Amino acid sequence: MTGVWLNGTEMDALAASLPRGAVTSGESLEREFERRLADCPTLAYRVALGVLRNSTEAEDVAQDAMLRAYRNFHRLRDRERFRAWLVRTAWRLSLDRIRAAGRRERRELAAVRENPEPGVEGIAATREIERHIAAALDALPEKLRIVMLLAAIEGYNTREVAKVLDLPEGTVKSRVHLARKHLAEALRSAGISVAHRGISSAGE
Amino acid sequence: MSGCGKYSDWLTEAGVGGLAPHHERELLAHAAECDACREAYRHARELGEIVDRGVESLVSGEPSPHFAARLRARIAEEPTSSWRTWLGLYSGVSASRRLFSFQGAVAAVGILVVLLTLGFHWLPPNHPVGPTVAGKQNEKAPDSPRAPNPGAPIVESVQPVSRLHHGARLLASRSQPEVLVPPGQLDAVVQFAEAIRSGRVDTKQLLAAQQEAEKPLEIEPIEIAPLAPPESDVALAPATNDGRP
Numbered sequence: 277m278t279g280v281w282l283n284g285t286e287m288d289a290l291a292a293s294l295p296r297g298a299v300t301s302g303e304s305l306e307r308e309f310e311r312r313l314a315d316c317p318t319l320a321y322r323v324a325l326g327v328l329r330n331s332t333e334a335e336d337v338a339q340d341a342m343l344r345a346y347r348n349f350h351r352l353r354d355r356e357r358f359r360a361w362l363v364r365t366a367w368r369l370s371l372d373r374i375r376a377a378g379r380r381e382r383r384e385l386a387a388v389r390e391n392p393e394p395g396v397e398g399i400a401a402t403r404e405i406e407r408h409i410a411a412a413l414d415a416l417p418e419k420l421r422i423v424m425l426l427a428a429i430e431g432y433n434t435r436e437v438a439k440v441l442d443l444p445e446g447t448v449k450s451r452v453h454l455a456r457k458h459l460a461e462a463l464r465s466a467g468i469s470v471a472h473r474g475i476s477s478a479g480e
Numbered sequence: 481m482s483g484c485g486k487y488s489d490w491l492t493e494a495g496v497g498g499l500a501p502h503h504e505r506e507l508l509a510h511a512a513e514c515d516a517c518r519e520a521y522r523h524a525r526e527l528g529e530i531v532d533r534g535v536e537s538l539v540s541g542e543p544s545p546h547f548a549a550r551l552r553a554r555i556a557e558e559p560t561s562s563w564r565t566w567l568g569l570y571s572g573v574s575a576s577r578r579l580f581s582f583q584g585a586v587a588a589v590g591i592l593v594v595l596l597t598l599g600f601h602w603l604p605p606n607h608p609v610g611p612t613v614a615g616k617q618n619e620k621a622p623d624s625p626r627a628p629n630p631g632a633p634i635v636e637s638v639q640p641v642s643r644l645h646h647g648a649r650l651l652a653s654r655s656q657p658e659v660l661v662p663p664g665q666l667d668a669v670v671q672f673a674e675a676i677r678s679g680r681v682d683t684k685q686l687l688a689a690q691q692e693a694e695k696p697l698e699i700e701p702i703e704i705a706p707l708a709p710p711e712s713d714v715a716l717a718p719a720t721n722d723g724r725p
Binding site for chain 1: 492493495496524531534535539542543550555
């Protein structure tokens with residue numbers, strides 16, 4: 277028998293030492309997971325979309341990430357910890373997908389089909405810009421890329437990104453700046469410049 | 481466009497908002513006088529905007545409206561998660577899992593009973609017992625320490641910790657009970673302890689139920705009225721006595 281003996285005092289001490297709300301019933305955990313389900317899938321989806329650029333695949337990845345989160349939810353009670361874990365998981369799953377054979381070509385084909393923009397004349401140039409930006413993003417080191425993608429998600433400022441990635445805010449700022457600089461240089465070298473500004477705005 | 485080389489190096493930085501404020505002021509001052517640099521500066525800023533919008537467009541969008549329903553369906557197909565089922569008592573737990581949990585609990589209780597029983601029998605005859613109960617115990621049954629008073633609670637009749645199997649300590653007192661936590665069920669025990677402490681479990685009701693079960697059977701003594709002698713005997717007795725010399 278390799279159980280642990282605890283007397284009443286020890287149990288009280290153990291329960292008291294746990295974070296508030298760490299010990300609750302399974303029903304309570306279910307309710308908490310439902311709350312996460314209400315506000316976190318979009319985050320996972322957008323992270324995946326930023327990597328995969330295909331809504332169907334991004335949704336699959338977000339599903340997988342949330343399912344994994346469900347399996348590990350007893351360890352992910354804290355909201356920030358949950359989001360950080362979810363972002364990393366969605367990121368990794370997306371990269372795994374993209375590394376699979378043939379994914380890249382399918383993604384590029386799908387990118388052309390998706391999100392038809394208003395205004396026929398702008399479509400081709402907008403797609404060109406998006407392709408260049410996507411290619412430039414792919415060329416970024418991972419640590420710059422994830423910071424750049426998260427910072428671009430609506431509602432995520434430097435502080436939020438720092439929390440999610442468990443990085444100092446200064447590090448996040450410098451990485452975002454570096455990533456933007458790389459992307460701008462990549463666009464400039466690709467010939468994308470002010471000539472496209474009107475076209476880019478047409479997609480808004 | 482003399483002296484523009486220095487500023488052209490700053491343009492990319494300025495475009496992504498990374499130029500130091502004093503450099504930016506200097507660049508703007510120069511751009512105010514230099515048409516080419518002014519145009520290049522404007523292009524750089526717009527390129528920065530294109531980058532931001534482009535990346536934002538890559539990560540904008542919402543999952544489909546069916547996302548949550550699909551996820552719930554997948555969760556429903558999952559084998560029951562451990563956090564949903566401490567001891568398998570929650571709804572939605574499969575019958576086999578509940579049975580398994582029940583069997584585990586029964587096994588744990590059985591092992592506990594065996595340990596307690598072994599603890600009794602391993603006590604040496606003159607082994608000192610606990611400080612509070614030792615005197616009473618020895619007074620009541622000095623010659624038979626192996627046969628404790630059946631009415632006495634187990635927790636009060638056996639004390640030594642070191643004699644028991646694998647550190648299985650007996651309960652020290654009723655005010656500070658100990659429990660043996662089977663492997664993997666620490667969460668459940670702590671949850672139970674917290675439930676008691678928070679008042680979610682009515683301890684009085686719990687204890688009352690336990691005491692009710694432990695209460696010895698009360699058998700009222702049967703009152704037997706003394707037998708009255710038969711009337712015929714009463715009638716004969718004086719005659720017999722009277723007949724004696």
